[in-house]
Amino acid sequence: MASLTHLLSSRDRIFYDLFESLADTAVRATAHLDEMLAQFPEGRREHFEKITDCEREGDETLHAIRARLNQTFVTPIDREDILALGSALDDIIDFAEEAADYLGLYGIEAPMEQSQRLAGILLACARQVALAVPAIRTLSDPSETIHEIHRLENDGDRVSRDAIAALFHDGIDPMVVIRWKDIYMRLEQGIDACEHVADVIDEIIIKGK
Amino acid sequence: MASLTHLLSSRDRIFYDLFESLADTAVRATAHLDEMLAQFPEGRREHFEKITDCEREGDETLHAIRARLNQTFVTPIDREDILALGSALDDIIDFAEEAADYLGLYGIEAPMEQSQRLAGILLACARQVALAVPAIRTLSDPSETIHEIHRLENDGDRVSRDAIAALFHDGIDPMVVIRWKDIYMRLEQGIDACEHVADVIDEIIIKGK
Amino acid sequence: MASLTHLLSSRDRIFYDLFESLADTAVRATAHLDEMLAQFPEGRREHFEKITDCEREGDETLHAIRARLNQTFVTPIDREDILALGSALDDIIDFAEEAADYLGLYGIEAPMEQSQRLAGILLACARQVALAVPAIRTLSDPSETIHEIHRLENDGDRVSRDAIAALFHDGIDPMVVIRWKDIYMRLEQGIDACEHVADVIDEIIIKGK
16 A cells, blocks of 8 residues: 555656646746847747747757656655646747747737737746645645636736727727737737646646545 | 535535526627617617626626636536536627727727627527526426527528628728628637537537436 | 456557547548638638537537446546547647638738648648557557647647737737737747647546556
8 A cells, every 4th residue: 555655646747747838838938028128039940949948948848748648556745636737837938939930920020019919928927826736736725826826817808908909999000909809819828828738727726635 | 415416416506506697797798789889879888888897797707607617626516517608608798899999999989780780699599598508407308499599590690701801802901891891700619619509518418427 | 257358458449449430520620621721712701611510529529428428437548538539539629720711801801821831730730649548548659649730730839929919010900910910829829729638638648557
């Protein structure tokens, strides 16, 4: 019985390590995006390369989670929750990469101030995610960080709606509107992915108790 | 054994009450949106305030469902289905609120006739949802209302596609096209959320039999 | 015991037949879309009618899967996975139909070359899906076709991003940009649906082993 417990807890540790690694990659990706927008267009190419590196790392870690899951018949956490948490963490990175890529694809020359604020909120969310993920190991109460993520998401929603309203009130070129609506949307989707991570963590900890 | 049955059915009742309350809020939110578009721009602010009240109520009810779920180890309905039904009902309200907010954010002066028709379909869908939700209590056959929701969703899809085609055929300002495509999309997402509620109810009743 | 095994495997066969039929409809729908774009606008109406026929067939097959599921208490595959696979297969057809319909709704006169390439990738993906689905019957290793679908999805992502960048670099009419972004998006969503099918098949085969 002791050896079974040992076996399970060693299995646990591998999933926990992989989730924490993915959360760490999400923090790095969103930090590069935040800096990229703050200094834009200076260092654009270097920041983008670092973000695509993160995106590749994220894919590899998610692949490792799936591969591990395929070899494991008794998982510490429900299979669905392992897949949902892995995918939601990877989504944060994917949306950061998309936002960064579209800045280039759309030939953006100067960033809107609201995009810089949204990137800051996305980074703050990713940092809270990185604080919440280790709570799964100990089933400790994650409600404070989860509450903070919801607060940040509300902020992001307001900034994003104001940003879109500003695009229309300023009566600028429709091509500018199309570009920025798309970039704002991706930043917001990144923030939503952080909120989704929070919900999955909440659910995992409740079930695990 | 009798007391366990009693315990379960008292637990059931709380979830059922919360789902019905959420469906009722969805009907009120979509009714305000329907009136808001019918009388637009008259009473715009008052209607929007009532819709944001509904949005807040919806969030609180969804929170109460989640909190209740966290304290309940044996649920009458699968955990996943409770979360899915709560989220889908709340989505109806969120999309109604977004549609209403964007009418203001985009500085809309006069509503397109098709947006009024879509708001009417959304309200009709929400009313069918409010009829279908109580069927969970008695596991009675919800197929008539579910069928009606699918029929309404098909109507909505056709109205929405025609509305978008009209935007392009009328050769109007691209800024008008961008605004209205966004508002139509949110109305359609509200209708899709109703259809999703119908599918979850169907699944719950099948499993419960 | 032998009769139970027999019973299960006869039940299996019905679901497998329906999934394979749905995959076959997806191949036909995407093949018509590919031809429609290659010959556009010649034969537009005929191709579109065939695609809407496929869309109706897809809905009927999905309905048959759901109806069958409602009568079956012991399913060979998890209920969630049956519903997820059916929906994802139907999504391929729905996005193909939407892309085809929007070509008409938007009054497109000549297709962008990138839309033809994306339609070709979507068709190639659907063909791989049709190869992967029968692997569920025998639980044979689907990794080669799944790998190919992921490779195609990556190609599609690149073509789609380049296509969007081209719309902006060519400095054309914003109405053209709005139209084509929408059509590219639907082609991409069809490809993403194929990738989602691949992930569900992978999960089903792992659990079934």
